[in-house]
Amino acid sequence: MSKQNNAPLIQISKRRELPWYGPIAIRAAAIVLALAACAVVTTAFTGENPLEIYHTMWTGAFGTPRKTWILFQNIAILLCVSLAVTPAFIMRFWNIGAEGQMLIGGLATAACMILLGDKLPNPVLIGIMLLAALAAGGLWGAIPAVCKARWNTNETLFTLMMNYVATQLVAFFVIVWEVPKGAGKIGIINQTTEAGWLPQIGSYKYLLNILIVAVLTAAMYVYLTRSKQGYEIAVVGQSQRTARYVGIKVGRVIVRTMILSGALCGLAGFLLVAGTDHTITTTIAGGRGFTAVMVSWLANFNPINMILTSFLLVFLERGAGEIATNFGLNHSFGDIITGIILFFIIGSEFFIRYQLRLRKNAGKEA
Amino acid sequence: MKKIIALVLSLVLCLSLLTACGGDSAAETTAPAQNAQTEGEAAPAETAAAADIKVGFIFLHDENSTYDLNFMNAAEEACKSLGLTEDQYIFRTNIPEGQECYDAACELVDAGCTVVFADSFGHEDYMIQAAKEFPEVQFCHATGTKAHTQGLSNYHNAFASIYEGRYLAGVAAGLKLNEMIEAGEFTAEEAKMGYVGAFTYAEVISGYTSFYLGAKSVCPTVTMEVTFTGSWYDETAEKEAANKLISNGCKLISQHADSMGAPTACETAGVPNVSYNGSTIAACPNTFIVSSRINWAPYYTYVINAVLAGEEIPADYTGTIADGSVVLTEVNEAAAAAGTAEKLEEVKAGLLDGSIHVFDTTTFTVEGAPVESYLADVDTDPDYTPDTEAVSDGYFHESEFRSAPYFDLKIDGISLLDTAF
Numbered sequence: 177m178s179k180q181n182n183a184p185l186i187q188i189s190k191r192r193e194l195p196w197y198g199p200i201a202i203r204a205a206a207i208v209l210a211l212a213a214c215a216v217v218t219t220a221f222t223g224e225n226p227l228e229i230y231h232t233m234w235t236g237a238f239g240t241p242r243k244t245w246i247l248f249q250n251i252a253i254l255l256c257v258s259l260a261v262t263p264a265f266i267m268r269f270w271n272i273g274a275e276g277q278m279l280i281g282g283l284a285t286a287a288c289m290i291l292l293g294d295k296l297p298n299p300v301l302i303g304i305m306l307l308a309a310l311a312a313g314g315l316w317g318a319i320p321a322v323c324k325a326r327w328n329t330n331e332t333l334f335t336l337m338m339n340y341v342a343t344q345l346v347a348f349f350v351i352v353w354e355v356p357k358g359a360g361k362i363g364i365i366n367q368t369t370e371a372g373w374l375p376q377i378g379s380y381k382y383l384l385n386i387l388i389v390a391v392l393t394a395a396m397y398v399y400l401t402r403s404k405q406g407y408e409i410a411v412v413g414q415s416q417r418t419a420r421y422v423g424i425k426v427g428r429v430i431v432r433t434m435i436l437s438g439a440l441c442g443l444a445g446f447l448l449v450a451g452t453d454h455t456i457t458t459t460i461a462g463g464r465g466f467t468a469v470m471v472s473w474l475a476n477f478n479p480i481n482m483i484l485t486s487f488l489l490v491f492l493e494r495g496a497g498e499i500a501t502n503f504g505l506n507h508s509f510g511d512i513i514t515g516i517i518l519f520f521i522i523g524s525e526f527f528i529r530y531q532l533r534l535r536k537n538a539g540k541e542a
Numbered sequence: 543m544k545k546i547i548a549l550v551l552s553l554v555l556c557l558s559l560l561t562a563c564g565g566d567s568a569a570e571t572t573a574p575a576q577n578a579q580t581e582g583e584a585a586p587a588e589t590a591a592a593a594d595i596k597v598g599f600i601f602l603h604d605e606n607s608t609y610d611l612n613f614m615n616a617a618e619e620a621c622k623s624l625g626l627t628e629d630q631y632i633f634r635t636n637i638p639e640g641q642e643c644y645d646a647a648c649e650l651v652d653a654g655c656t657v658v659f660a661d662s663f664g665h666e667d668y669m670i671q672a673a674k675e676f677p678e679v680q681f682c683h684a685t686g687t688k689a690h691t692q693g694l695s696n697y698h699n700a701f702a703s704i705y706e707g708r709y710l711a712g713v714a715a716g717l718k719l720n721e722m723i724e725a726g727e728f729t730a731e732e733a734k735m736g737y738v739g740a741f742t743y744a745e746v747i748s749g750y751t752s753f754y755l756g757a758k759s760v761c762p763t764v765t766m767e768v769t770f771t772g773s774w775y776d777e778t779a780e781k782e783a784a785n786k787l788i789s790n791g792c793k794l795i796s797q798h799a800d801s802m803g804a805p806t807a808c809e810t811a812g813v814p815n816v817s818y819n820g821s822t823i824a825a826c827p828n829t830f831i832v833s834s835r836i837n838w839a840p841y842y843t844y845v846i847n848a849v850l851a852g853e854e855i856p857a858d859y860t861g862t863i864a865d866g867s868v869v870l871t872e873v874n875e876a877a878a879a880a881g882t883a884e885k886l887e888e889v890k891a892g893l894l895d896g897s898i899h900v901f902d903t904t905t906f907t908v909e910g911a912p913v914e915s916y917l918a919d920v921d922t923d924p925d926y927t928p929d930t931e932a933v934s935d936g937y938f939h940e941s942e943f944r945s946a947p948y949f950d951l952k953i954d955g956i957s958l959l960d961t962a963f
Contacts, residue, residue: 240649240652242645242648242649242652243649246645246649347772351962351963353924355922355923355924356687356743356744356919356922356926357742357743357744357919357926357950358741358742358743358744358746358747358950358963359663359741359743360740360741360743360772360773360963361639361663361664363664363666363667364667364668364670364671367667367670367671448641452641453640453641454641455640455667457639457640457664459638460640462638497636500604500635500636501632501633501634501635504633506604506605506606507604507635507636
């Protein structure tokens with residue numbers, strides 16, 4: 177009797193290989209449960225019809241062609257940052273400095289637009305802006321990487337701190353370039369001349385950004401799965417000793433990968449500043465550098481899956497905004513819904529990897 | 543092989559989504575024009591138009607910010623008093639000062655709005671972008687500076703002569719200082735006020751200077767220290783700034799930033815506070831004296847009526863005390879000096895009949911000399927070029943050449959502690 181009681185009621189064990197439909201079924205169940213939980217919360221706290229709330233979320237994302245474009249533009253930027261941090265994550269280098277790398281890339285872009293705005297033809301100017309953004313982002317990634325490779329510094333803290341340095345640098349230059357004096361805002365750069373603005377394809381304001389990121393997604397997939405460098409990154413991530421044993425120069429891989437990671441974050445900053453916002457502020461990255469961590473992890477570091485995970489997060493965010501507008505609810509309510517849905521989706525990963533078993537003959541005892 | 547298929551499929555997915563968007567976009571451009579037409583047709587019969595009109599509002603934050611709450615209350619009041627139903631006005635809250643503002647403005651136009659308002663300074667350039675794209679829709683931006691030079695007939699700025707409100711609030715502050723001097727708490731020479739500002743921007747400079755001149759008009763020996771936080775909303779920084787001023791010996795605090803930081807610091811320290819944006823008496827029953835604020839309801843009502851009647855809206859609109867745009871809250875008798883309310887009525891009458899000018903050049907000096915001429919930077923440009931003579935007839939003409947304040951003289955008696963922002 178006492179022997180039996182020592183065994184836990186619920187046993188957790190690692191699952192064997194699931195059939196191909198297993199993970200899909202578990203995730204689908206998670207989403208259904210999440211929506212049910214949201215429905216209970218919605219009715220209990222606001223008295224609104226949950227089905228209407230879901231419908232509103234859908235219209236918030238796809239209600240008009242413009243909303244659909246904005247959705248894809250937001251996905252493009254988030255996906256760009258997520259792709260950027262992924263090689264570092266596969267290497268087990270915790271780059272949480274994407275926010276700062278984006279900002280510094282955006283700052284470099286804005287600097288070129290302001291200082292060279294009227295002096296160069298547009299294609300040349302955009303080329304310089306792009307190079308400056310990639311270089312600035314790459315540098316912001318390289319500094320913690322070199323310190324990691326040389327002195328084994330903690331990259332999590334280092335990249336995090338670099339975010340604050342970037343934010344303060346942006347704050348400083350905003351004051352240098354502010355219009356009007358003392359306002360603390362730069363406003364749209366070159367609003368009349370549109371110098372340094374990325375060209376618009378036809379009447380589609382955001383198409384270029386979306387295409388660039390689509391190409392980048394494919395390229396990153398190939399880079400990670402088909403290239404020698406991608407393989408080296410994976411090996412370094414699995415075991416640095418193994419990597420050294422097979423002759424991979426670990427320090428070099430770390431620095432190279434972080435330059436790539438930072439440069440792509442810089443690209444995201446470039447797309448934001450030159451492609452859409454045409455200004456620089458300390459909040460322009462909008463937390464995407466951190467959301468990207470979740471996008472990348474949820475997608476299991478697979479660039480193709482990231483299309484879906486970034487879509488999910490942007491969809492929830494746009495939907496939440498629409499709920500606030502249509503029902504006169506505070507934005508926090510949308511955040512609650514988003515939180516519940518993410519909780520279930522992240523929770524489902526546990527059930528994909530592990531299974532629960534009730535203690536045998538638990539029933540008999542009762 | 544599997545991976546290549548996945549790759550191809552994902553690309554196909556991307557492209558098909560894009561083409562799906564592209565197909566619909568053609569229809570999108572015509573939609574606003576149709577809206578404008580129906581609006582134009584309905585304009586002669588005002589009652590019919592009132593049933594058709596849709597109004598959009600863009601707010602930087604939500605009701606948790608005192609600044610935005612002030613706008614939201616006014617918007618609701620104006621729409622209700624005009625008889626608009628709830629589906630005729632749309633509030634978009636938490637819209638940052640970036641591309642999101644442009645997107646939000648365009649989405650409001652898509653939803654059928656023929657007039658769109660935005661409430662934050664940094665929204666301006668994005669409102670202009672949207673105004674260029676939708677010439678049939680009126681875009682109205684509060685606190686901006688560019689409408690009078692932009693040359694767009696559908697883009698407008700608005701502000702109020704809040705410097706007059708702050709002057710009145712300053713009078714209440716001066717009376718309180720006088721009372722404390724008489725009670726022997728400190729000497730007339732020690733009468734020093736503190737002011738927490740956001741940025742070294744003309745709007746803030748005009749605000750603290752008018753507040754100081756109001757206090758000086760009743761308490762001639764008063765001086766003031768001003769410090770800046772570099773943010774319009776930073777509760778911790780504003781609290782710390784107020785505490786620093788109090789420890790520097792300031793006997794009374796006022797602020798031009800939007801959190802409860804400074805008022806609560808004053809309540810804790812027992813130092814009188816003159817507030818902004820609205821009454822803080824609930825949180826500060828012992829130290830709150832009075833607050834000035836802009837009431838945007840008259841402006842909203844005016845613009846919506848103008849759109850209904852198909853009338854031109856001026857590039858700049860400056861609300862005044864007379865039209866109810868500049869208001870003071872009730873005086874808190876528990877903290878204010880005796881007779882404050884009566885004195886305020888008297889000064890207000892003087893401002894209304896023009897016998898008192900806030901920036902009367904006989905009441906202040908700059909570096910020891912009176913100001914006889916000053917070129918103000920009214921037309922916004924990156925080099926801050928001064929362009930307009932603002933002093934004539936013995937006073938500085940604030941908010942006359944554009945609605946947003948441009949008084950940025952640094953007058954004697956006010957010392958700036960840090961001007962990093």
